[in-house]
Each structure stands twice: as C-alpha cells, then as structure tokens.
Amino acid sequence: AQSVTQPDIHITVSEGASLELRCNYSYGATPYLFWYVQSPGQGLQLLLKYFSGDTLVQGIKGFEAEFKRSQSSFNLRKPSVHWSDAAEYFCAVGAANAGKSTFGDGTTLTVKP
Amino acid sequence: GAGVSQSPSNKVTEKGKDVELRCDPISGHTALYWYRQSLGQGLEFLIYFQGNSAPDKSGLPSDRFSAERTGGSVSTLTIQRTQQEDSAVYLCASSYPGTAQYFGPGTRLLVL
Numbered sequence: 001a002q003s004v005t006q007p008d009i010h011i012t013v014s015e016g017a018s019l020e021l022r023c024n025y026s027y028g029a030t031p032y033l034f035w036y037v038q039s040p041g042q043g044l045q046l047l048l049k050y051f052s053g054d055t056l057v058q059g060i061k062g063f064e065a066e067f068k069r070s071q072s073s074f075n076l077r078k079p080s081v082h083w084s085d086a087a088e089y090f091c092a093v094g095a096a097n098a099g100k101s102t103f104g105d106g107t108t109l110t111v112k113p
Numbered sequence: 114g115a116g117v118s119q120s121p122s123n124k125v126t127e128k129g130k131d132v133e134l135r136c137d138p139i140s141g142h143t144a145l146y147w148y149r150q151s152l153g154q155g156l157e158f159l160i161y162f163q164g165n166s167a168p169d170k171s172g173l174p175s176d177r178f179s180a181e182r183t184g185g186s187v188s189t190l191t192i193q194r195t196q197q198e199d200s201a202v203y204l205c206a207s208s209y210p211g212t213a214q215y216f217g218p219g220t221r222l223l224v225l
Contacts, residue, residue, distance in 0.1 A: 007125065034213055043117075043204060044156075044216040051212075092215075100146060100169055101214060105155040 002027045002093050014112045019105070021076040021107050023065075023091030032094040033074040034101065034110050035065055039087045045091075050074065059066035086111045115139075117217035119205050124197055125223045134190040134220045138207030145188050147180060147213060148204040156204065161208065162188060195224045 003026045013019055025031055032051050036044040048059025055067040065076045074091060088108050094101035118137045126132050138145050147159040158172040162182045173179070177195075181197040192199055200223050206214035 032212075036216075043218040044206075046213050046215065049213045068127045100158050100172075102158075103148075103156040 002031070002095070002102045004091050004093050004102050004104035005022075006089075006091055008107045009105070010108045010110070012110040012112060014075055015083050016080050019078045019081045019085070019109070020060045021089050021091075021109070023076065024072050024090070024106060025074060025093040026072065027093050029095075032101075033065075033067060034092040034094065035059065035063070035074075035076050036092065036103075037061075038090065038106075044090065047076070049063050058070045081109075083111045083113065085109060095103045116140060117205055117215055119203075119209050119217040119220050121123060121220060122218065123221045123223075125225065127225055128197060129194055131191065131193045132195055132222065134192075134203050134205075134222070136188045136190070136205030136207075138188070138205070139156070139215055140158055140186075142207035142209055142215075143185060144208045144210055144214075146206045146208075147188070147190050149174075149201045149205065150204060151201045159190070159203075192222075195222075197224045200224045 005024045034049045035047040038044045047063050048057050050057050050067045058064050063078050088106045090106045091104045092101040120135045145162040148156045160180050161169040164185050165182050177193045180190045202219040202220045202221050206216045208214045
C-alpha cells in the first residue's frame with residue numbers, strides 16, 4: 001500500500017530564510033510525486049510534480065523538490081521564503097495507472113516578519 | 114471553464130436532511146476524485162471515478178454517502194440523513210489518468 005509521511009506538522013521560518021519541507025513515501029513501484037499548497041479558505045494548488053527524468057523538479061512560486069529514491073524522499077525547498085508563502089503544504093504519491101493519490105497529513109508553514 | 118468548479122460553495126443544513134454536492138471537472142479530464150477535509154485535518158479520500166464508473170469507493174465512510182458521474186463529466190456527491198460529523202470541506206479534483214490532480218475550491222458543509 002502506498003503511504004506518505006510529512007514528519008513536520010508545523011514549521012516557522014523568518015521571511016527571507018530558506019525552507020525545506022520533508023516528505024517520505026512508501027510505494028511499490030516508481031512513484032508519481034506531487035506537492036500541493038493550500039492557502040487559508042482555498043482549494044489545493046499544484047506546486048510541482050515528478051513523474052520521471054530529472055530528479056530535481058522546478059515548480060511555481062520559486063519552489064523546487066528533489067526526488068531521492070534511495071531515501072524514499074521528495075523534499076520541497078525554497079531558497080528565500082516570502083510572507084505570502086504561509087500556507088499548508090501537502091505531499092502526495094500516486095500511481096502511473098491513475099487511481100487515487102495518497103496525501104500526507106500536511107505541514108503548516110508560518111512566516112515570521 | 115478553465116478549472117474545476119464546485120457548487121454550492123457553502124451549505125448549511127439541519128441534521129437528518131439530505132444534501133447534494135456538485136462537481137464540474139476540467140473539460141477532457143476522465144478521472145474525478147472526491148475528498149473530505151475536516152477542520153485542521155488532511156485529505157480523506159472518498160471515491161474515484163474513471164469515466165462514469167467508480168473503481169474505487171473504498172473511502173466512502175458509510176452507506177449514507179453515494180456519488181455518481183454522468184456523461185463522463187459532472188459528478189454529484191450525495192449525503193443522506195446528514196450527521197454533525199459530516200461537517201467538513203468536500204473537495205473535488207480531476208485529472209487525465211495518471212497525472213496531477215487539479216482541485217476545485219471545495220464545498221463547506223455545516224450540519225447543525
């Protein structure tokens with residue numbers, strides 16, 4: 001069965017500081033991996049996705065993530081956080097033949113001025 | 114439309130009433146998903162459609178919950194005899210098979 005673990009429930013960073021949100025997955029084959037962001041009162045917006053190829057993927061809003069098969073990880077990074085990045089972030093793993101994606105429980109990001 | 118739309122955006126109902134939630138997926142997306150998100154919680158998978166069929170209904174919490182999809186497009190999630198624990202945001206997403214899901218804004222359901 002597929003599963004996703006986001007070890008950090010809540011992270012606080014200062015504006016301008018770098019950010020890394022952790023995601024570990026369990027999946028029996030090559031996974032499809034996703035990061036979504038949810039601002040308060042909003043739906044989920046896709047930040048980036050990994051299907052195959054280059055293990056470092058670039059997304060919107062200056063985010064990137066690196067797929068590390070040996071560590072079963074897909075951590076999200078941003079070099080310099082902006083106050084508008086405060087939101088909840090979800091990592092998800094999916095199947096190549098469609099079907100549901102499994103989501104982590106989310107990490108809430110707070111940005112200090 | 115350009116994105117996934119859901120209606121109503123908010124719904125307040127009394128315990129015991131039935132409610133219907135609607136999802137209009139992105140045109141051409143054959144896969145459609147329903148999730149539930151309770152306050153401060155992650156996403157709980159409810160049901161997945163491929164075309165008009167639902168190969169995975171494993172997440173429906175009880176037989177009070179049902180969903181259908183017609184014409185490979187619009188989907189309706191029905192909750193019968195609503196209970197207070199049904200209060201949540203119900204999110205719909207659509208995709209091409211095996212690709213990223215695109216989410217609607219959700220329907221906020223409050224059962225009094």
